[in-house]
Amino acid sequence: MLSRRWLALLLLLAALFAGLRAVHLLQEPPQASSLVTDQVVVVGVTGRPALTPTDRAVLGPRLADAQVGAVSVRPRHVGDCAAAGWTTLGAGRRAAVGALCDPRVSDGRVEDWDARLTAAAARRGDARPGTLAGSVAGCVAAVGPGAALAAARPDGTLADYRTVEEFLADDLTTRCPTTLVDAGPRSDAVIARLAADPGRTLLVTGVGPAAGSADPALQVVYRLGTTFPGWLTSASTRRDGIVTLTDLTRTLVDHDAPPGAAVPVTVDGSPLAVDPAELSLPLVEDHLAAVAALSDGAVVGYLVLGGFGTLLCLVGLVGTLRRRFAVPRLILTLGSVLGAAMMLTGSVPWAGSGAPGLVLGVAVIGWSLLLAAATLALAARLDVPAAVVGAALTVAAFTVDAALGGPMQAGSMLNSRPVFGLRWYGFGNVTFAVYATAALVLAGWLAHRFLAAGHRRAAVVAVAVVGFGVVVCEGWPTMGTDFGGVVALTPPVLWLLLVVAGVRVTVPRLLAVGAAAVVAVAAISLLDWSRGPDRRSHLGGFVQRVLDGDAVDVVSRKAVASAETVVSGPGITTLVIGVLLWLLVLRCALPVLRPAFPTLPAVLQAALATAVLGTLLNDGGISVWLTVTGMVAVSVGWFCLDHALREGWPSPAPGRELWTWLSRGAARR
Structure with missing residues (x-):
């Protein structure tokens, strides 16, 4: 009877998951x-970052054939100057320019082009300036020095270059299929005149911060002369009304590509697409403000939560x-669902509110209290530890979001801010860490209960369903899309x-476990790659880089990024504190908790492996270590307090030699 009930539950969960996936598939995709x-x-x-009076004057009469959004102007380094943005546009990949922020053109060539190539390639940079001009059938003209960086050929020469004054004197005539304009302080005048010509498509886009600024904020982008109005988007962002500079590169290449030419492998962007919508100036301004709030308002939300x-x-x-353990146990119950609460803030349209930071703070506290109340109610009803119920609710929340295609990630407090x-x-690194740790705790507890009832096969099935279910949700291209998460989990x-x-764990079996991780991520990545260049996520994109012999730079950059987070001051502090917490968990808490939770040692070993592998394999680095360690500390802390409330704490306490060693070390310091 037990097996039938669990089989029915598995079938019900599978049906619910399939239904959620069907809902995702029914969503209308953006239109080319x-x-x-x-x-x-x-x-x-x-x-x-917002519409200017000129933008309003230009867009107002043209909203019926305008497409609008916000563009991420981030080059390789956050906050780099506009020259880096122009170079990124010309390369189709995020580029760096070092300190070369004032380009000059003489005799039809960018003066310091060789130095710029060196800057782009520094520290294993893979941007190739000149890609745009080298990938089209016709020519690319440049007006102004910044535009020259994007329009230059691979050798730095320009097919057609004019100053802004010459362009205005020529009555804004264009001689090439694609013309890039850096008009500086005269941009508004140029935009107003070009908008009056229906024979040319006008694209206005931010390319970087103003001179003397390092503001990485997303900026305005709009297009006049289109087939239908709506919000610009792309497969690179999968967000309504947000695109990247490299998406614009890809769109320009497609516009004037030689017949039968393949997509340049060095262009990371996707063609601009549109979510059809009726536009108005207030709607556009509200959208741009909401996009800015995703970065600015999030800081206030973090402060409120802190x-x-x-x-x-x-x-x-x-x-x-005071040895009143009921209250701290209740607080740790709330801590067990905090990750889910932070993710569920994405279900609240806080970015579009009048006070986004405050609304975000209220939302995360509200979700925390609601989930904590649900956890306590379910724990009492099912006679299951609240820490396990909290883990189950966390897994459920993340799985629902994954099945729906991740719609809550845009506004989630666990996601990185758009300016970066x-x-x-x-799913990002922190999201992965929360999801994976909760899954291991849940799987370990289910295995313990089944083993205690004498059902080893059911225990194995439970671990497989929870564990591999999370792996699939984490890595599938239309769900979590997390390359490193699959390998780490x-x-x-x-x-x-x-x-x-x-099964006895041996070295050959450990090697087989590692090989299985590689096979899993390779299989998912190959499936994603087979969908074609315009539908691939970064998983399939990495396969293409491997085929092009271009993967080493990506891997090395991510490894360097991960290492930099670890060896920094905060990283070393976090690492040391984490090691101490793990020592306390393994030496002091585990001996007491093991009799009531026999699978806990294996759960902790798996969680520690996830923390280490996740730190090494993700560019978020130390954030994975911090998150996994924190969640383990919360779960184990809850079990310790619960044990102390029910049975008291053993005396002398296990691990007292660790306490003695730590206290002596502190005394010496």
């Missing part, structure tokens, strides 16, 4: 919207010191599976 005129003029502007968390920590500490341009869709899940199955 190619450039319809023979000539395209791109005017690059700086420091324009203040709330500090207060709870102080209350919990006082309760623990790190991850536009799918698959070995710990297999380890836990071997332990639960009672």
Whole structure:
């Protein structure tokens, strides 16, 4: 009877998951919207996060054939000057310019082109300036020095270059299929005149911060002379009304590509697409403000959450010191669902509110309290530890979001802010760490209960369903899309599976576990790659880089980024504190908790492996270590307090030699 009930539950969960996936598949995809005129003029502007009076005057009468959005102007380094943005546009990949922020042109060539190539290639940079001009059938003209960086050929020469004054004197005539314009302070005048010509497509886009600024904010982008109005988007971002500079590169290449030419492998962007919509100036301004709030308002939300968390920590500490363990246990119950609450803030349209930071703070506290109440109610009803119920609710929330295609990630407090341009869709490093740790705790507890009832096969199935289910949700291209997460989580899940199955762990089997992780991520990546260049996520993009012999730079850059987070001051501090917490968990808490939770050692080993592998394999580095360690500390802390409430704490306490060593070390210092 037990097996039938669990089989029915599995079938019900599978049906619910399939239903959520069907809902995702029923969503209308963005529509392609190619450039319809023979000539395209791109005017690059700086420091324009909102519409200017000129933008309003130009867009107002043309909203029926305008497409609008916000563009991420981030080059390789956040906050780099506009020259880096222009270079990124010409390369189709994020580029760096070092300190070369004032380009000059003489005799039809960018003066310091060789130095710029060196700057772009520094520290394994893979941007190739000149890609745009080298990938089109016709010519690319440049007006102004910044535009010259994007329009230059691979050798730095320009097919057609004019100063802004010459362009205005020529009555804004264009001689090439694509013309890039850097008009500086005269940009508004140029935009107004070009907008009056229906025979050319006009694209206005931000390219970087204003001179003397390092503001990485997303900026205005709009297109006039289109087939239907709506919000610009792309497969690179999967977000309505947000695109990147490299998407514009790809669109310009497609507009004037030689017949039968393949997509340049060095262009990372995707063609601009459109979510059809009726536009108005207030709607556009609200959208741009909401995009800015995703970065600016999030800081206020973190501060509100930090203040709330500090207060709870102080209350919990006082309760623990007074040996009133019920209150700190309640606080740790809330801590067990905090990750889910932070993710679920993406279900609230806080960025579009009048006070986005405050609304975000209220949303995360509200979700935390609601989930904590649900956890306590379910724990009492099912007679299951609240820490396990919290883990189950966390897994459920993340799985629902993954099944729906990750719609909550845009506004999630676990996601990176748009100004950093790190991850536009799918699950990021912190999201992975929360999801993976909760899954291991849940899988380990289910295995314990089944083993205690004498059902080893059911225990193995439970670990496999939870563990590999999370791996699939984490890595599938239309769900979590997390390359590093699959590699980091698959070995710990297999380890836990071997332990639960009672299989002796040997070196060959450990090697097989590692190989299985590689096979898993390779299979998912190959499936993604087979969907074609315009539908691939970064998983399939990495396969293409491997085929092109271009993968080493990506891997090395991510490895360097991860290492830099670890060896920094905060990283070393976090690492040391984490090691101490793991010592306390393994030496002091585990001996007490093991009799009531026999699979806990395997769960902790799997979680520690996830923390280490996730730190090494993700560019977020130390953030994975911090998140996994923090979640383990919360879960184990809850079990310790629960044990102390029910049975008291053993005396002398296990691990006292560790306490002695730590206290002696502190005394010596």
